[in-house]
Amino acid sequence: MLLLRVEKINQYITTLSESIEADTFVRLTLSKNRDKSSDLKKLLIKQAILKGKPHLSFVFRNKTNDVTKNFEITKGIELIKENLESTFFIGNLFTTRKNHSLEIFENGKQLLKSTAPTFTAAPTHQHDKSKNRLVGKSDFLKELGVLDKSGRVQTAMGDKYKQIEKFVEIIDSLLRKNESLFKEKSIKVTDMGSGKGYLTFAIYDFLKNKLEKEAEVIGVEVRDDMIALCNQIAQKVNFKNLSFEKGFISDYDLPATDVLLALHACDTATDDAIYKGIKAKAKLIICSPCCHKQIRKAIQKSETFDPVLNFGILKERQAEIITDTIRALLLEANGYKTKVFEFISTEHTGKNLMIVGQRHEGKVKTKSILKKIEKLKKEFGIEKHYLEELL
Numbered sequence: 001m002l003l004l005r006v007e008k009i010n011q012y013i014t015t016l017s018e019s020i021e022a023d024t025f026v027r028l029t030l031s032k033n034r035d036k037s038s039d040l041k042k043l044l045i046k047q048a049i050l051k052g053k054p055h056l057s058f059v060f061r062n063k064t065n066d067v068t069k070n071f072e073i074t075k076g077i078e079l080i081k082e083n084l085e086s087t088f089f090i091g092n093l094f095t096t097r098k099n100h101s102l103e104i105f106e107n108g109k110q111l112l113k114s115t116a117p118t119f120t121a122a123p124t125h126q127h128d129k130s131k132n133r134l135v136g137k138s139d140f141l142k143e144l145g146v147l148d149k150s151g152r153v154q155t156a157m158g159d160k161y162k163q164i165e166k167f168v169e170i171i172d173s174l175l176r177k178n179e180s181l182f183k184e185k186s187i188k189v190t191d192m193g194s195g196k197g198y199l200t201f202a203i204y205d206f207l208k209n210k211l212e213k214e215a216e217v218i219g220v221e222v223r224d225d226m227i228a229l230c231n232q233i234a235q236k237v238n239f240k241n242l243s244f245e246k247g248f249i250s251d252y253d254l255p256a257t258d259v260l261l262a263l264h265a266c267d268t269a270t271d272d273a274i275y276k277g278i279k280a281k282a283k284l285i286i287c288s289p290c291c292h293k294q295i296r297k298a299i300q301k302s303e304t305f306d307p308v309l310n311f312g313i314l315k316e317r318q319a320e321i322i323t324d325t326i327r328a329l330l331l332e333a334n335g336y337k338t339k340v341f342e343f344i345s346t347e348h349t350g351k352n353l354m355i356v357g358q359r360h361e362g363k364v365k366t367k368s369i370l371k372k373i374e375k376l377k378k379e380f381g382i383e384k385h386y387l388e389e390l391l
Ligand SMILES: C[S@@+](CC[C@H](N)C(=O)[O-])C[C@H]1O[C@@H](n2cnc3c(N)ncnc32)[C@H](O)[C@@H]1O
Pocket: 192, 193, 194, 195, 196, 197, 198, 199, 220, 221, 222, 223, 226, 247, 248, 249, 250, 262, 263, 264, 265, 266, 269, 290
């Protein structure tokens, strides 16, 4: 029985390899994990060109988050084979010639089926930045010092440029997933703690010039020098509906907004921003937390985790995890479907966690979520989480 299963899997893998070679491959999905309790629900695989080389880009779809990893083709195919042999029951391969499905049953039987193709054209490989850049060589990048006068990325600004690109890619994907928002003619964004405005300018440029929306973007920032600089650049590059206002996030009277951003706003400023976003019923709340002092100080003890908390750096990491878990749960409790993921590789910045909440109208299990928060706080002797108090 096992032999037969391996044979069919081998046959399936050959079909996959041939489709990649012939450039007829569209995508592959592996689903139905044999271990129902596993967090890993699906693997979504596409082709991508990275640094000029073909790769397979894997999205590991977990219960609460997506993790993307890229592999060279041979390694990627090996990984797909391993996953069919040991993890997933179902494979759905889409090529421009045919769709091929493989189903493996509990008793070891398997079924290979080919049907008419869903897609008749191979996709342009999305990561091929040279073909399909979401961040152009726009003037605002020159004014902000990311690019030099001739449009080349300044040596010291490589990481910043990557961060901007990645951020815009995420915004693009989140908007496309939120159909009703994506269809809107005009999109309103508020960026809390906008700093020098790299990402504020980038989202305006993307909405206005790539998606051709009537974008209205406001940056809120406490530093006068940043406000003056950003408003001056916005004027210079003729970004008419981009403006920067001076203020503390906690005092800011947030008007109706579609997208609320809080990127690297310090400590509880992130909570202030999330709170404002929830109250304004923002459709998307996107934050990338920075330091986590409030919970670090509030942690008293933990029967289970005391040995961890005795190490300063581990206590700090633990505080980050607790702070952001409670933030994510509070977003869920307030009607947001929430994801937590790393948005850029740690080689470019350590501040790379992103929490995204998408507002929905479905049922919310508030009581059970709040219970989870209470339990977590009790475990660590935490009296209050700043955002919880605000809400
Ligand atoms: C680390 S910078 C991040 C800037 C920008 N969002 C980014 O990711 O590139 C944080 C900015 O938030 C501002 N900030 C911190 N707390 C704030 C508050 N409570 N209200 C308004 N701005 C705040 C700081 O002045 C600083 O410019």
